[in-house]
């Protein structure tokens with residue numbers, strides 16, 4: 001905790017009372033807190049795993065009433081508003097609500113907004129961010145439009161603030177859907193399924209008997225459940241990187257993430273490729289889309305025998321691969337080459 005903004009305000013001492021903690025994740029230093037007096041609210045599966053490892057029992061939605069709150073600011077402003085509104089709904093008037101965030105995530109704009117709505121003090125700056133305290137006025141101070149609400153991303157599709165491409169279908173996913181074959185295999189996985197747009201396109205192709213939607217963001221997956229009501233769909237709140245099924249599948253379709261927070265990190269997409277290879281039969285096939293500049297072909301060739309580009313444009317490339325390397329299996333030769 002040394003050097004963190006939390007140290008500046010809490011000094012390594014757990015605050016009195018029951019603490020509502022919204023948005024803490026793998027990188028939050030929470031050692032000074034007593035997990036028994038904390039409810040950690042987190043929607044992202046990998047962060048939930050990290051919080052559990054630190055002794056917390058995270059939930060995806062706030063349950064109960066608390067004495068004080070600490071909100072970590074997300075990138076999307078609408079999600080930041082929703083977190084603050086949710087915290088305020090579960091705290092009494094007069095309670096302290098701490099807000100912590102990076103400059104790049106808009107902490108200064110939120111500070112300005114909150115100063116106009118409630119008493120704010122204890123503003124501290126450190127490590128490219130700020131933390132401050134809001135003393136909650138009587139109920140009704142939070143603007144009504146801050147609460148989490150459905151967004152209509154496309155006809156028949158709902159999303160929520162903070163989910164990937166919340167305003168509409170992602171152009172890369174649209175490019176991938178346009179390159180999928182007329183008929184798809186019988187058992188398919190959509191890795192990183194988001195709110196389900198791509199999955200809905202997959203289910204329109206003949207041949208699919210079961211489609212597994214794997215998604216780390218619980219809110220996105222809840223939207224997908226509402227958007228994709230086809231009985232062939234199965235929903236998994238999981239980390240795609242270590243997702244397993246009892247039986248291998250014969251198709252994986254994915255538009256993998258390539259960001260951890262703000263930083264571009266192609267390792268995430270590379271891990272998705274390895275996960276896809278583990279999920280597929282040797283004859284199964286992967287279809288994926290990636291930003292043109294991302295170097296995924298090397299990873300694809302490490303874990304698939306046959307890799308090809310199906311098309312794309314200056315922004316995206318659509319890649320396909322088959323001949324997945326099952327653990328312990330001998331790597332098959334690419335088509336047309338003799339051993």
Ligand SMILES: C[S@@+](CC[C@H](N)C(=O)[O-])C[C@H]1O[C@@H](n2cnc3c(N)ncnc32)[C@H](O)[C@@H]1O
Nearest residue numbers: 164173192193194198215216217239240255257
């Ligand atoms: C580029 S988006 C594609 C979403 C969706 N397929 C679409 O077409 O709109 C990648 C998705 O992967 C999810 N994601 C990120 N990391 C993940 C992980 N480790 N495991 C599972 N899903 C993850 C993100 O929440 C996001 O919804």
